[in-house]
Amino acid sequence: MMRAVQMGDIKEKVVFASALCKEYPITGHTISALRGLNLEVVEGEFVSIYGPSGAGKTTLLNLIGGLDQPTSGEIVVCGHDLSTYDEDFLATFRSAYVGFVFQSYNLVSTLTALENVAFPMELAGWSGNRVEKRSEKLLKLVGLSHRTDHFPAQLSGGEQQRIAFARALANDPPLLLIDEPTGNLDVETGLEIVGIMEKLKTKGKTILVATHDERIVKLANRTLHLRDGRIVVVDE
Ligand SMILES: Nc1ncnc2c1ncn2[C@@H]1O[C@H](COP(=O)(O)OP(=O)(O)O)[C@@H](O)[C@H]1O
Numbered sequence: 001m002m003r004a005v006q007m008g009d010i011k012e013k014v015v016f017a018s019a020l021c022k023e024y025p026i027t028g029h030t031i032s033a034l035r036g037l038n039l040e041v042v043e044g045e046f047v048s049i050y051g052p053s054g055a056g057k058t059t060l061l062n063l064i065g066g067l068d069q070p071t072s073g074e075i076v077v078c079g080h081d082l083s084t085y086d087e088d089f090l091a092t093f094r095s096a097y098v099g100f101v102f103q104s105y106n107l108v109s110t111l112t113a114l115e116n117v118a119f120p121m122e123l124a125g126w127s128g129n130r131v132e133k134r135s136e137k138l139l140k141l142v143g144l145s146h147r148t149d150h151f152p153a154q155l156s157g158g159e160q161q162r163i164a165f166a167r168a169l170a171n172d173p174p175l176l177l178i179d180e181p182t183g184n185l186d187v188e189t190g191l192e193i194v195g196i197m198e199k200l201k202t203k204g205k206t207i208l209v210a211t212h213d214e215r216i217v218k219l220a221n222r223t224l225h226l227r228d229g230r231i232v233v234v235d236e
């Protein structure tokens, strides 16, 4: 029997990928990092991406976030077909829609913690006062209000990663792409990151996180198993 579709049932598709392929040319041959991957993620989902090193996790996150473009296939994110746009558009797209957290933090070493968090808002043209208020609020959210004037080199790995989370949230993006956030941290320090991810889950963001960390996998609504550039199993 058909069920009447209620408005509340319709969730917006945030990520749609079809037959997605990514090849990296290297001297003499190409490496196929993604081999015809299909994926749909709807608004508010928390999806973990699980797979061995080299499976294509980082490549997939980079394509979804418009940091790189596919060799072939379709990738539509927040209503934009990313395979058709140039670098200028992709930069605007990233600023409006995507917060990235990289495995190796990628903070700007010459900027303080506060300035690192403020940077995306300044790029987006926010007023100075608003930027400062929000940067302080985000540093508080990740428990680092006492580290505002520290430079990345003066912070531990776990603290740098928390700053990276605050920066990813700066422009209040609907989509968060998080690459092995506890991969470089010891178990104890990783717990603080898991705590931040728990908080994010309650904020209604769409989250894709590449991880091997069981504590994060447990938070996810579903887990994609990636192997050799394809999704092999999906746990609901
Ligand atoms: N910039 C690049 N140039 C060449 N090969 C790459 C590049 N980035 C990734 N690869 C290769 O693509 C495959 C998938 O890599 P990656 O997406 O980083 O996997 P994962 O994040 O799951 O470890 C690997 O074989 C890797 O060596």
Ligand SMILES: [Mg+2]
Residues within 6 Å of the ligand: 057, 058, 059, 179
């Ligand atoms: Mg990776």
